[in-house]
Amino acid sequence: MAERLRNQASAYLRQHAGNPVDWWPFGDEAFAEARRRDVPVFISIGYAACHWCHVMAHESFEDPETARILNENFVSIKVDREERPEVDAAYMAATQALTGQGGWPMSVFTLPDGRTYYAGTYFPPQPLQGTPSFRQVLDAVLTAWTGRREDVEESAAQIAAHLAAGQLANRQLLGSLAGAAGPETGGGWAAEALSAAVGVLSHNEDTDFGGFGGAPKFPPSPVLRFLLAHGHSSADTAPAAARLAARTLTAMALGGLYDQVEGGFARYAVDRRWQVPHFEKMLYDNAQLLRLYAHYSRTEPDPDHRRLALRVTRETGQWLTKRMVLPGGAFASSLDADTEVSGHRVEGATYVFTRAELEAALGPGSPALDLLDTDADDGASHRLPGSTLRLAAVPDADQAAVWDEARTALARVREQRPQPDRDEKVVAGWNGLTIAGLADAATALTDAGRPEPWILEAAEAAAEYLLRVQWDGTVLYRVSHDGAAQGIEGLLEDYAGAAEGLFALYAATGDPRWYDGAESLVAAACSRFLTGGTLSDTAAEPAEIRQAQGGVTAANPLDDAVPSGAALFAGVLLTSSAYSGSMRRRALAEALTAHVRRAGPAAPQAVGWALSVQQALQDGPVELAVTGADPAAVAGLLTAGRDAGGPSLVIAHGPSGPVPLLAGRDTEQPALAYVCRGMVCRRPVSTAEELREQLQTAGHAG
Known part of the structure; x- marks a missing residue:
């Protein structure tokens, strides 16, 4: 049913290609189909590495009866939030406005023009602790669509106006x-x-x-x-x-x-x-x-x-x-x-170790074990099949060598385990x-x-x-x-x-x-x-997203x-x-x-x-131009500049070519460094010590 997803770039979309739900990728064609059929749109948003996205997919989107309800009464769109962050941002704002919270998987119901009228996140297959089941949600939003269309339109208009106000606030801040x-x-x-x-x-x-x-x-x-x-x-x-x-x-x-x-x-x-x-x-x-x-x-x-x-x-x-x-x-x-283990998806299974596994890999008396900060419950409170590895303190040189040897042994063990999908x-x-x-x-x-x-x-x-x-x-x-x-x-x-x-x-x-x-x-x-x-x-915002945001283009x-x-x-x-x-x-x-x-x-x-x-x-930012005929001398000045110049330093070296900061510099000397601000430079220096001294006083206006 979801053949449209089979050749998509997104692994998340391709994971749903075999669902009985008749998924569409986000685009004009899906919304045009909803207008043709006069049905609401269901938009499911997630990403490939999302644990609860996989859970909801297994519980609901792989269920034939749930798929039948969706296919007969909705146009269903699957969105990878990483591929379409502008889509995710618009509908996340709507979800947060309606529920006070957000997350993935996100479940959004819209008019055929893209405006939201109901939204939530994960819905279980059965009612759970006050959360309705996904089928109950489908029934409620469909009943509203067929029996209270004016209320649905009014709600969608109010949500769009709210999102427009948020976008205008972003623009005002900018x-x-x-x-x-x-x-x-x-x-x-x-x-x-x-x-x-x-x-x-x-x-x-x-x-x-x-x-x-x-x-x-x-x-x-x-x-x-x-x-x-x-x-x-x-x-x-x-x-x-x-x-x-x-x-x-x-x-x-x-x-x-x-x-x-x-x-x-x-x-x-x-x-x-x-x-x-x-x-x-x-x-x-x-x-x-x-x-x-x-x-x-x-x-x-x-x-x-x-x-x-x-x-x-x-x-x-x-x-x-x-x-x-x-x-x-x-x-x-x-x-x-998650990692698939014996047919089941287990979070963290590739990464965690029990104490027994650590001792088997490193030896019961390994000094590396003393470097670890371990849990008394061995990860059980988080439903993990073992504990994460954590160092108790910053290791000194000797301890770092011990841990380096230990991690090599542990890596060999982990390499034999099933690995997570990419x-x-x-x-x-x-x-x-x-x-x-x-x-x-x-x-x-x-x-x-x-x-x-x-x-x-x-x-x-x-x-x-x-x-x-x-x-x-x-x-x-x-x-x-x-x-x-x-x-x-x-x-x-x-x-x-x-x-x-x-x-x-x-x-x-x-x-x-x-x-x-x-x-x-x-x-x-x-x-x-x-x-x-x-x-x-x-540069080209989808019309449906602009509609969802009350006609205001995003600039966050x-x-x-x-x-x-x-x-x-x-x-x-x-x-x-x-x-x-x-x-x-x-x-x-x-x-x-x-x-x-x-x-x-x-x-x-x-x-x-x-x-x-x-x-x-x-x-400034501080600018550093380094020229010269001796590669080793140039490399020495670059190293000194990087160490002393700080994260904001802008560095130019190599052929002058298209880089104005290098234009007209002396290239005949073994190596020269020019420290500049706004392309106005101090006298060139040829030693690392002189360069460090200049850089220590070149910026520092903050």
Whole structure:
């Protein structure tokens, strides 16, 4: 019945191709069919690694009678939220407005024009603790459609008006971009707002276990980027920011959120202590965290903590290149939370160990066992077939060697277990963030002063894939599968995320083709997402989504698990301006982040990436151009610059070619470094010591 899903890029959609439900992918044809039949639309939204999505699919969508009810009375649409985040965002807002909560699977009922009139999340096959069964829900929404159509229309209009108000509030927060420099940009407010944000984050910190807030606890990646950047500034709050970042990064690295055997992070922890993860591993989380630990490793003075940061950087890079890389060089979207064991899906089955399994693999008296923080209930309270592995404290050099040997033995055991499924769709923006993470990790994991070749090669292969498969020179496509782009144009976050990755790769390699690629994406984003001083998250928003949102196009400046498109765009505009000297792009970056004047002190976790862009604006950003005829001497200056320059440093090296920051520099000397702000440079220096001295005073306006 669901043959339409069989050749989709999304593993989530393909998983439902054999359902008796007559699924449609999201698009005009499905809504036209609903209008032709005069029936409501049922939209089921989830993603491949979602545990409860699989549960509801097995309980309801594989049930022939439930499928009959859906097929006779609805047009049913299956949506992968990772493939169509603009669809997910619109209907998540409706679900939260109706129920006060959200989550996946999301179950939404709309008119044939896309406006919502009822919504919820997971519905069980039988009534459960006050939650109606899915069939009861179907009966209720169908009865309303057939017997109270005017009430349904009125409800849909009210929900759409509510969503329109939310989108207008987002636009008001973002402000007008006309002229690219409003009255709030470029003023003296930024330093105060950035420091105030650090104060709020300090107040909100979980001082017992790190991070912010209680359970469930997600990696706060965008705001950690800001804290690391602010910690490198001369602001009075810089030491507090650095300590905040260090405590959270250390807690996550020691806990069960991090895979202590193979590397990589789970999506979130279900508890305050980062002990028990929800085991799905997402590309976007690991891309950001890889980069954060690479940056943290450069600034952490304690050798044991620095060794831990480098270990996490290396192992996460190894996990990405072993488990997530696809033929052609791009990276898959996720690994499932569940593993199929004896015909049943078991969450975490690949990852956990009982005490007996640990002793069998390591030996009963292994010193590695003393390094672990173990549960008395051995994971039973979370219905796991064992415990996650967590280190009790930051290991010293000897303990780190012991654990490294132990994890090798445990990896051999785990390799024999069933492995979780992988969603092999390629998302452009997430691959861009991954390229950036790999590029920065390669320069942190240096080999004789040069970036680690294996990790840099992986970044270049992914970049080549994006430019070859998903970018046609005019349009960037959001997803591809099996080496072929699908017909979904990328969102603003895709264009900006891909440009972010290519700029970082240029900074790591000095290869001007990556700079050219980034600049072409930034130019395309300016033309496709900016119209008359108005920013949009989509270049071609579906009519049904615009209807669902009361006619208002989305432009959301707030971060989620990934940075907002607006914040990412501001960041690449600022980087472009630092390389090119474009004051227009710098002014636009300022305007796009002016909202942190209000939002930063009020809700810093919602605007972490924008705060980091504002920090870079305050710092300059500092620009470093390195030229010379001696590759070893050039590499030495680059290493010194990366270590001393902080996360906001913009680096140019290699052939001058299209990069204005390199134009006219002396290339005859063995190596020279130019430290600049706004392309105005200090005298060039030739030694690492001189370069470090210049960088220590070059920025620090924060």
